[in-house]
Amino acid sequence: xxxxxxPQVEAEPEVAATLFxxxxxxxxxxxxxxAEHGETLGLIGPRELPQLWSRHILNSALLAPLLRxxxxxxxxxxxxxxxxxxxxxxxxxxxLIEPMERRTEWLQSEVDRMxxxxxxxxxxxAEELPGSGTLLPLDQVTARAVSALRTLIPLTAPLxxxxxxxxxxxxxRAEEEIDAAQKVxxxxxxxxxxxxxxxxxxxxxxxxxxxxxxxP
Numbered sequence: 001x002x003x004x005x006x007p008q009v010e011a012e013p014e015v016a017a018t019l020f021x022x023x024x025x026x027x028x029x030x031x032x033x034x035a036e037h038g039e040t041l042g043l044i045g046p047r048e049l050p051q052l053w054s055r056h057i058l059n060s061a062l063l064a065p066l067l068r069x070x071x072x073x074x075x076x077x078x079x080x081x082x083x084x085x086x087x088x089x090x091x092x093x094x095x096l097i098e099p100m101e102r103r104t105e106w107l108q109s110e111v112d113r114m115x116x117x118x119x120x121x122x123x124x125x126a127e128e129l130p131g132s133g134t135l136l137p138l139d140q141v142t143a144r145a146v147s148a149l150r151t152l153i154p155l156t157a158p159l160x161x162x163x164x165x166x167x168x169x170x171x172x173r174a175e176e177e178i179d180a181a182q183k184v185x186x187x188x189x190x191x192x193x194x195x196x197x198x199x200x201x202x203x204x205x206x207x208x209x210x211x212x213x214x215x216p
Contacts, residue, residue, distance in 0.1 A: 007049045009035045015202050016053065019061040019088065026087045026114055031057050033110060034078060041106055043078035054205060056080055059169075060144065062198040062207045064088035066167050069139030072097055074126045074156055075146040079107055081169065085142075086111075086119045093118050095135050099125045130158040137161035144169040149181040149210065157188040163216040166190070167209055174208045189215035 012028065020027045035052060038044035048056065060081030067089050073082030076096035086094040096119060098104050104123040111119045120135065129136060141156040141164075149168070156166055170177060174195045178185070185193060190212040198207045 007046055009049045010051055010053045013053055013058065013204075015204065016058060016061075018202065019058060019064070023087050023090070026116075027057065027061070027084065029114060030079070030083060030087065030110060033113070037106070038078060041102060043103070043106065057084060058204055059199070059207050060084040061088050062202075062204070063142060063167060063169065063209060066196075066209065066211070067092045067140060067142075069093070070095070070135075072135075072138045072141045072156075072159055074141060074143040074152075074159075076107060076121075077103055079110060081142060081144050083107065083110060083116075083119070086116050087114070090116075090118055093120075095120045095122055095138065097122050097124055097126055097129070099123065126155040126159065138164060140165045140167055142167045142169065149177040150184050153181060153184045153188055153190070157190065157214050160214045162214065164214050166212045166214065168211075170195075170208050170210050172208065174210055178210065185212070191215075 017024055035049055039046050061084050063081055064085050067085060070093045072095045074097050076082040076098045082094050082096040096107050101123060104121050108121045111121060136159055138159050139161060141159050143152060143156060146152055152168060178193060193212040196209045196211055198209060200206050
């Protein structure tokens with residue numbers, strides 16, 4: 001006989017207040033909405049609920065201090081990290097780029113519900129945007145759990161202005177991905193490529209970010 005008890009949402013860690021400050025209530029509202037609707041809409045799996053704050057919400061928010069200007073989030077999905085970054089950084093303009101209609105509808109509904117005026121939801125594939133004149137070029141582009149760097153760089157680098165940055169969230173093999181992507185790094189004229197490790201000082205899971213400048 002299996003246990004039919006649904007998984008419980010992880011309790012909010014105290015450090016959430018440090019990361020979100022006076023925007024914490026918005027972060028709580030988004031997290032509650034994602035927990036309620038995320039599985040039904042195919043945005044997250046049920047196994048994610050017991051680690052929703054630590055693995056997803058706070059993980060995304062760690063990127064916020066690195067942002068500036070106009071930022072694109074490629075493959076925004078459930079809004080991780082894009083919506084969390086818009087909550088944490090109301091001074092930054094976020095464009096959430098997502099090709100799936102169901103997901104863009106969710107993103108727009110959350111933007112409207114929370115009254116976020118620094119977010120544009122764009123239903124598109126990243127590779128379709130260069131040359132379209134739509135919201136480009138951006139100062140920075142981020143992405144989380146989209147694909148390996150050698151595939152992700154050709155999708156993201158063309159969206160960034162000269163001298164702008166890629167700030168791509170990666171896992172524990174970030175350095176290996178950089179080594180495997182050397183050809184595309186040269187082709188897209190990236191330099192100052194580095195791996196930043198965030199979160200350890202706050203007692204959180206380490207979040208790795210590959211940051212690179214695009215041809216200044």
